[in-house]
Amino acid sequence: MRTIAEDLPGHPFFAGLDSDALALLAGCAVNMHARPGEYLFREGEPADSFFVIREGRVALEMRLPTGAAVLDTAEQGEVLGWSWLVPPYRWTFDGRAVDHVRAVRFDGGCLREKCAADPDLGYAFLQRIVQVMSQRLHSARVRLLDLYGAS
Amino acid sequence: MNAALATSSQRVVVEDPMVPRSFVVTRTRQDTRDTATLWLTAMDGAPLAFEPGQFTMLQAYGVGEVPVSISGDPADDGVLQHTIRDVGSVSHALATAETGARLGVRGPFGVGWDVGTARGRDVVIVAGGIGLAPLRPAVLEICANRAAYGEVTLLYGARTPAERLFTDELPRWAAEHGVAVHVTVDRSDDSWRGPVGLVTGLVDRVVFRPELATVLVCGPEVMMRHTAAAFLDRGVAPADVRVSMERNMKCGIGLCGHCQLRELFICQDGPVLGYGLVASLLTQAEL
Secondary structure, X not given: OOOHHXXXXXXXXXXXXXXXXXHHHHOOEEEEEEOOOOEEEOOOOEOOEEEEEEEOEEEEEEEEOOEEEEEEEEEOOOEEOOHHHOOOOEOOOEEEEOOOEEEEEEEHHHHHHHHHXXXXXXXXXXXXXXXXXXXXXXXXXXXXXXXXXXO | OOOEEEOOOOOEEEOOOOOOEEEEEEEEEEOOOOEEEEEEEEXXXXXXXXXXXXXXXXXXXXXXXXXXXXOOOOOOOOOEEEEEEOOOHHHHHHHOOOOOOEEEEEEEEOEOOOHHHHOOOEEEEEEEHHHHHHHHHHHHHHHHOHHHOOOEXXXXXXXXXXXXXXXXXXXXXXXXXXXXXXEEEOOOOOOOOOOEOOHHXXXXXXXXXXXXXXXXXXOOHXXXXXXXXXXXXXXXXXXXXXXXXXXXXXXXXXXXXXOEEOOEEHHHHOEEEEHHHHOOOOOOOOO
């Protein structure tokens, strides 16, 4: 069975990071899984995790009086969660496993410490997170246009 | 466009592209809340051959005429199929036409997807909303000649799960013809367990050879622009990305100028055009 440190270089998010950096990051990571319907995190709770999804799909939801609205999904090959990087480090949405999810979970506090101690690593990590944030923001903005609605 | 039309008695008459032929509605299907598919048969019995991606000018007698892409099977020229979204007075009259109603048809007009030139290549088909209707004939033609193509992928973005089109066919294309089908919605509901997000978010999942890929895109212009950009980022040449443009087509034969997009007449030069040809035009306001 491959270790987390062996798997990370093959993931696009970590592409370009050297082996020392990957070893540092892998020290913050554990494998986890969630059953369908299980929450990986809940809105308002301390955000202490960053996920690399290896299998399955996670729905990002907001609770409404009428039920939960799915705002976005993340699945195999994607990464999830940046609230661990932004004070006050609280989740702003729920993250619910749609089906069986296997993921690598990084400890947010551990990542912050390592990024603070090694600014080169911190910058490289932040660049990658910002790219994910940018894609999510772009998706949200375009969907606001309701392009498929009646014109 | 048909230059001539063979009647059942083999008498050849020159077809006037401005004169509609009468068709009768033989079947209807309500696809979604505001979209319906009509099956039409020519009252003169003559076939209407078309290329995937072409459109007709479809007329509700006494109401008006609008351009509508053909959504049927190009292998079956005896039945004309149109999938129509009810968004105005003419499209309302068409989308609510009942079996037995008579409609006028001019065309088919324009340049289609030219699917045959993608033989031997990987094909990625990207549809947004009602944009799946003009792409369906291309999918059917590819499925009918599946061995001639490499990897074939369909990415489809719909507003909601209830607004997806051809829901009975999507799994069939996947299971019977080896088409990798990925569907996403902008807004989910309790019935939906699939992806939520932009159709461009699916591009990274597609397996294709960038130098040997043909990409067919149909949807709102903003969606087509962002989709094309995503494929260009992955190394596909602009000329290998084809988009279906929509403008105010009227005559259908490049005379009236209503659909003019700078030097292009969309009804005649398009509606399907290489992205390299229109990329700069898509970002110009009010063009």
